Amino acid sequence: MIPEIGHFALILGLALALVLTVVPAWGAWQRNVSAMSLAPGLAMGMLAMVFISFVCLCIAFLQDDFSVTVVASNSNSLLPPIYKFSAVWGNHEGSLLLWGLILCLWTAAVALFSSQLPLLVLSRVLSVMGAIAVGFLSFSLLTSNPFARLLPSVPADGNDLNPLLQDPGLIIHPPLLYMGYVGFSVAFAFAIAALLGGRLDASWARWSRPWTNVAWAFLTLGIMLGSWWAYYELGWGGWWFWDPVENASFMPWLAGTALLHSLAVTEKRGLFKSWTVLLAIFAFSLSLLGTFMVRSGVLTSVHAFATDPARGLFILVFLAIVVGGSLTLYALRAPAVSSRVSFSWLSRESLLLLNNVVFLVATLTVLFGTLFPLIMDALGQGKYSVGPPYFNAVFVPLMALMAPFMGIAPISRWKRDSGQRWKAELLVPGIAALACAVTLPLFGEQYNLWVALAVLLAAWVVFGMARDFWFRVSGRSGAGGSLKRLTPSYWGMVLGHLGFAACVVGVVATSQYSIEHDLKMSPGESETLAGYEFRFVEVAPVRGPNFVADEARFEVYREGRNIAKLAPQKRRYLAGGSVMTEAAIDPGLFRDLYIAMGEPIGEQGAWAVRLHYKPMVRWMWLGAIFMGLGGFITVMDKRYRSQPRRAAVPAKGAQYAR
Amino acid sequence: MHPVRKQRLYLVLFIVVFSSAAIGLVTYALRGNINLFFPPAEVAAGKAPVGQPIRVGGMVVDGSVQRSSDSLAVRFEITDFEATVPVIYEGILPDLFDEGQGAVASGELSEDGVLQATEVLAKHDENYMPPEVADALEKSGYDHKGVKQ
Numbered sequence: 001m002i003p004e005i006g007h008f009a010l011i012l013g014l015a016l017a018l019v020l021t022v023v024p025a026w027g028a029w030q031r032n033v034s035a036m037s038l039a040p041g042l043a044m045g046m047l048a049m050v051f052i053s054f055v056c057l058c059i060a061f062l063q064d065d066f067s068v069t070v071v072a073s074n075s076n077s078l079l080p081p082i083y084k085f086s087a088v089w090g091n092h093e094g095s096l097l098l099w100g101l102i103l104c105l106w107t108a109a110v111a112l113f114s115s116q117l118p119l120l121v122l123s124r125v126l127s128v129m130g131a132i133a134v135g136f137l138s139f140s141l142l143t144s145n146p147f148a149r150l151l152p153s154v155p156a157d158g159n160d161l162n163p164l165l166q167d168p169g170l171i172i173h174p175p176l177l178y179m180g181y182v183g184f185s186v187a188f189a190f191a192i193a194a195l196l197g198g199r200l201d202a203s204w205a206r207w208s209r210p211w212t213n214v215a216w217a218f219l220t221l222g223i224m225l226g227s228w229w230a231y232y233e234l235g236w237g238g239w240w241f242w243d244p245v246e247n248a249s250f251m252p253w254l255a256g257t258a259l260l261h262s263l264a265v266t267e268k269r270g271l272f273k274s275w276t277v278l279l280a281i282f283a284f285s286l287s288l289l290g291t292f293m294v295r296s297g298v299l300t301s302v303h304a305f306a307t308d309p310a311r312g313l314f315i316l317v318f319l320a321i322v323v324g325g326s327l328t329l330y331a332l333r334a335p336a337v338s339s340r341v342s343f344s345w346l347s348r349e350s351l352l353l354l355n356n357v358v359f360l361v362a363t364l365t366v367l368f369g370t371l372f373p374l375i376m377d378a379l380g381q382g383k384y385s386v387g388p389p390y391f392n393a394v395f396v397p398l399m400a401l402m403a404p405f406m407g408i409a410p411i412s413r414w415k416r417d418s419g420q421r422w423k424a425e426l427l428v429p430g431i432a433a434l435a436c437a438v439t440l441p442l443f444g445e446q447y448n449l450w451v452a453l454a455v456l457l458a459a460w461v462v463f464g465m466a467r468d469f470w471f472r473v474s475g476r477s478g479a480g481g482s483l484k485r486l487t488p489s490y491w492g493m494v495l496g497h498l499g500f501a502a503c504v505v506g507v508v509a510t511s512q513y514s515i516e517h518d519l520k521m522s523p524g525e526s527e528t529l530a531g532y533e534f535r536f537v538e539v540a541p542v543r544g545p546n547f548v549a550d551e552a553r554f555e556v557y558r559e560g561r562n563i564a565k566l567a568p569q570k571r572r573y574l575a576g577g578s579v580m581t582e583a584a585i586d587p588g589l590f591r592d593l594y595i596a597m598g599e600p601i602g603e604q605g606a607w608a609v610r611l612h613y614k615p616m617v618r619w620m621w622l623g624a625i626f627m628g629l630g631g632f633i634t635v636m637d638k639r640y641r642s643q644p645r646r647a648a649v650p651a652k653g654a655q656y657a658r
Numbered sequence: 659m660h661p662v663r664k665q666r667l668y669l670v671l672f673i674v675v676f677s678s679a680a681i682g683l684v685t686y687a688l689r690g691n692i693n694l695f696f697p698p699a700e701v702a703a704g705k706a707p708v709g710q711p712i713r714v715g716g717m718v719v720d721g722s723v724q725r726s727s728d729s730l731a732v733r734f735e736i737t738d739f740e741a742t743v744p745v746i747y748e749g750i751l752p753d754l755f756d757e758g759q760g761a762v763a764s765g766e767l768s769e770d771g772v773l774q775a776t777e778v779l780a781k782h783d784e785n786y787m788p789p790e791v792a793d794a795l796e797k798s799g800y801d802h803k804g805v806k807q
Binding site: 601 | 673
């Protein structure tokens, strides 16, 4: 009964989404206020229906209702309750429903938190969001109904959730990632609404900016969790594989990063308007493309749950409509919203433009590398794969190229600046960064030029910002400074850039200094790695709630002192019989020790063992957390809230409007 | 020149220089960093290049996995039931690697027709078959158990 209620609620949700698409848009066209004011209510109704539907699916999973196909193939009565819950989105149908739910959440959030928006704009934005919801809810209902029943032959027990997905990281990774992915639909809807209305000014950027920042922050955290999960769960100690599915989430992030920065220029200076709109369309299109690649089964990955040509075709058509439609609209309307404000070559605008170009080129190179195998396959040219060396070779130089300018950007002025001023301001930070680059790598195992370069770039970014910070706090910037004067936007920028610097150092130090050793070990043996002695004590059988495992017990000594006991496992899950490696990690800010078990070798109880020493690997996740926090903090800025509805229209935007 | 035009000129020049640098970088990076998939039948027919990175996929032949007793070296054979390719690998095999299961090995082919693998991929769960393997089997006309279709 409950699955049927869920199914019915989902259909009602789709119906409301259809109404939300049509009625407010018609109202905006005809200037019919009563039709337009229906939009927020419809958005809330849609959320309520899809939420009920999602709750019903959760109940089906928690109650082990194996008559529901998705539950039977992705859950098991032995599964711990928390994983039964996360199994809801550990499969194609459920994760699509989660996607729909999150889309409805964003739509409802826009309806709730936009008292400063003119009704005309609000109804257009919600109507576009409604259209996207129609696409996804009908995708869910037509091609991948989560409530389909297995009748009359109901299995006695389920197939179990893929053991790789039975992990705390997987409980929150997909929802966070989807919050980010889907969040770009808000920026997209604002862009489309602006194109429809033909009014694209600083106030538009001010409305759209907080949404973009939050979506970006969620996406950052989602990607970070995915990377962290891959690190400890896949059992080979890597943290980024340039796997197509990772790229699918990384491309919207790159485009979104460009969008954040270009929105800043549009809001502050009224420039780059058409460009910003294009980026908003681009970022959301990449989110959809990512969904297509992950959900259509064209890729080989843990994320590709099922192969079904109908699904792929549906998303492809949807993608074509969204991208084609929005680009057509852009072509028709964008010239009408272009700007005529000039800025000098040396100015903050130019630096932010450089950021945009770098991030866009990075997005395109990743896109090319990701699509290359698919295109070649489609053309019948053979099955290629593009490996990490390609991505590293194009991505790393691009980021390195950008970092020098990142150090200048915070102290730079809008409109016109001078190279002499930059030189005067940044001489001290430059020397300090150089000093760090020379000295800090001395603490590593041996002096490494790449690490020195990474430290140089990161320190340059940090010290440039510190200079600007001191400048503002000491009041020399002219405005009379104190800590209180710093806005949340500024703090967000500081955190985001600090996070980037931490990522750079973490990524390079880990890649350069990691020591990875695969070897055969028997109990009683020991192996020394980077000054850490790993003693293999014993192997013992252990039992978990739904698996049995061989547990290897290691003790780690440094200079004769026992610093850690690590117990990696080799698990065999009872329901599906699948085998999985559970790595053991001794984490630290400056180094991780990582042990994973391979397979038993020979008769004497020896095992293949993977020992890793990974310095500063946590810095990049910490950096990503900083970036995410930075994104969230910017939203607390007063200027996004305190504008009443009427004041928002003529206020700041007027002077930059056409 | 009008300042706005001049600015635009600089912008266009910058974008042209920058994107050609990026394209150069991409083509450079693509060379040698992409590898092509070959079913065992094509490797046996001599269609696969020697000494270049390639991938070979199929089913792991039952009883073909031989492990060294004192190192992590392992030798096995991959088949699409028309031909088999011997593979040598040193390292830890993925959890789901097993005899009679699908696997993809990437590495370089040596003169004697042995694939020196640097990476071995198995499937992600027991119901899943790597698409390349499924495709290779479809070409050879056998199902995953080696029964002629």
